Amino acid sequence: DAGVTQSPTHLIKTRGQHVTLRCSPISGHKSVSWYQQVLGQGPQFIFQYYEKEERGRGNFPDRFSARQFPNYSSELNVNALLLGDSALYLCASSYRPQTNEKLFFGSGTQLSVL
Amino acid sequence: SQQGEEDPQALSIQEGENATMNCSYKTSINNLQWYRQNSGRGLVHLILIRSNEREKHSGRLRVTLDTSKKSSSLLITASRAADTASYFCSHLTGANNLFFGTGTRLTVIP
Numbered sequence: 179d180a181g182v183t184q185s186p187t188h189l190i191k192t193r194g195q196h197v198t199l200r201c202s203p204i205s206g207h208k209s210v211s212w213y214q215q216v217l218g219q220g221p222q223f224i225f226q227y228y229e230k231e232e233r234g235r236g237n238f239p240d241r242f243s244a245r246q247f248p249n250y251s252s253e254l255n256v257n258a259l260l261l262g263d264s265a266l267y268l269c270a271s272s273y274r275p276q277t278n279e280k281l282f283f284g285s286g287t288q289l290s291v292l
Numbered sequence: 293s294q295q296g297e298e299d300p301q302a303l304s305i306q307e308g309e310n311a312t313m314n315c316s317y318k319t320s321i322n323n324l325q326w327y328r329q330n331s332g333r334g335l336v337h338l339i340l341i342r343s344n345e346r347e348k349h350s351g352r353l354r355v356t357l358d359t360s361k362k363s364s365s366l367l368i369t370a371s372r373a374a375d376t377a378s379y380f381c382s383h384l385t386g387a388n389n390l391f392f393g394t395g396t397r398l399t400v401i402p
Contacts, residue, residue, distance in 0.1 A: 268334060
């Protein structure tokens with residue numbers, strides 16, 4: 179069975195541009211979460227989606243948005259990119275929303291904003 | 293940190309030695325989880341310990357939880373070079389999302 183897949187693996191953008199990151203969860207998993215990891219720090223929660231509805235949102239500006247599709251895949255969108263948005267963006271899936279379940283992470287998308 | 297942190301930030305040991313890393317948190321928890329991350333890739337779940345458990349084992353891993361001190365420790369016994377990674381503890385916040393600390397960077401020298 180395939181694990182959590184993310185695309186693209188690497189991305190270079192310039193300030194002010196827009197970016198879309200994609201995530202496919204493990205088959206049967208209905209919950210997808212997005213995390214931002216700046217170099218040297220732990221992952222920071224951005225969004226959680228379950229059954230296509232937003233279930234949680236971290237402390238990120240409105241430039242960050244996400245959605246989940248009927249097949250449970252998800253997109254993370256970031257508008258008006260800033261240099262500080264450079265980070266590893268991680269997607270994680272689980273069968274249910276985060277409670278007592280472990281998360282399965284993808285390998286991430288490394289975003290560089292120049 | 294408002295939510296918790298790992299200690300030490302970095303740890304370097306010889307292959308075959310044991311590695312201990314600690315985690316503190318500040319809220320009540322239902323469970324605490326440990327994850328490993330190799331060189332900026334995705335995180336891999338290692339072990340979950342529930343708030344009513346004090347100790348849990350998985351292979352060479354031993355996790356303890358002290359809810360009175362709001363702390364947990366991860367022990368890796370007989371370390372191997374392949375254990376070189378960053379280790380994070382995580383717990384649910386009041387907003388029902390998973391909080392991760394800054395992690396412990398473990399280097400195992402062959």
